[in-house]
Amino acid sequence: MASKQRSSKSKRSGLGGSGAVNSPSSSTTSSSKQYVETSVDGQSSPASSSARSKPQFFYSESLSVDADRSKENVTVTVRFRPLSPREIRQGEEIAWYADGETIVRNEHNPSIAYAYDRVFGPTTTTRHVYDVAAQHVISGAMEGINGTIFAYGVTSSGKTHTMHVRSFILFFTYDTL
Numbered sequence: 495m496a497s498k499q500r501s502s503k504s505k506r507s508g509l510g511g512s513g514a515v516n517s518p519s520s521s522t523t524s525s526s527k528q529y530v531e532t533s534v535d536g537q538s539s540p541a542s543s544s545a546r547s548k549p550q551f552f553y554s555e556s557l558s559v560d561a562d563r564s565k566e567n568v569t570v571t572v573r574f575r576p577l578s579p580r581e582i583r584q585g586e587e588i589a590w591y592a593d594g595e596t597i598v599r600n601e602h603n604p605s606i607a608y609a610y611d612r613v614f615g616p617t618t619t620t621r622h623v624y625d626v627a628a629q630h631v632i633s634g635a636m637e638g639i640n641g642t643i644f645a646y647g648v649t650s651s652g653k654t655h656t657m658h659v660r661s662f663i664l665f666f667t668y669d670t671l
């Protein structure tokens with residue numbers, strides 16, 4: 495999911511729709527960063543550890559993302575959905591996974607990883623995604639600040655599930671009561 499909020503006030507506001515491009519849903523490569531991992535002793539690492547061993551590296555890029563987040567008008571988040579029963583039956587496997595709150599890592603080659611403003615794993619609720627990625631844009635819109643929230647990803651990646659109008663209206667109504 496990508497969200498954008500202009501810093502200047504305007505009378506118009508709007509929410510964007512969804513499209514279908516890539517998997518997982520709600521990601522973009524233009525704002526993501528592939529980075530070289532640096533271990534705590536300062537040595538560069540090809541990050542050759544297996545994904546399951548969860549290597550303890552120091553992520554310099556993710557720290558800068560955190561530090562700069564408050565200044566960003568455009569943020570990019572990624573949400574992974576769980577494998578469907580049909581995918582499990584067909585023997586589909588996870589190719590990318592959420593490694594912490596900001597990193598998307600390749601299951602087969604853990605040295606390939608991308609940093610985003612926020613990454614949500616398959617157990618995350620839509621309510622939580624809304625609270626973190628959308629609520630501030632909608633609140634801003636109520637104060638006259640232009641804001642856009644849109645999702646993209648390949649078909650069946652979860653865009654509709656995440657952006658479902660009924661969910662967002664429900665949360666929005668609840669928040670503004």
Ligand SMILES: Nc1ncnc2c1ncn2[C@@H]1O[C@H](COP(=O)(O)OP(=O)(O)OP(=O)(O)O)[C@@H](O)[C@H]1O
Pocket residue numbers: 513514519574575576578616647648649650651652653654655656
């Ligand atoms: N986070 C999730 N948890 C559980 N199920 C999910 C999640 N995200 C999506 N799904 C399920 O995956 C299926 C595909 O999701 P969805 O229809 O939202 O995809 P989409 O990206 O909108 O697809 P399309 O581009 O074809 O419209 C649906 O059955 C949906 O219920």
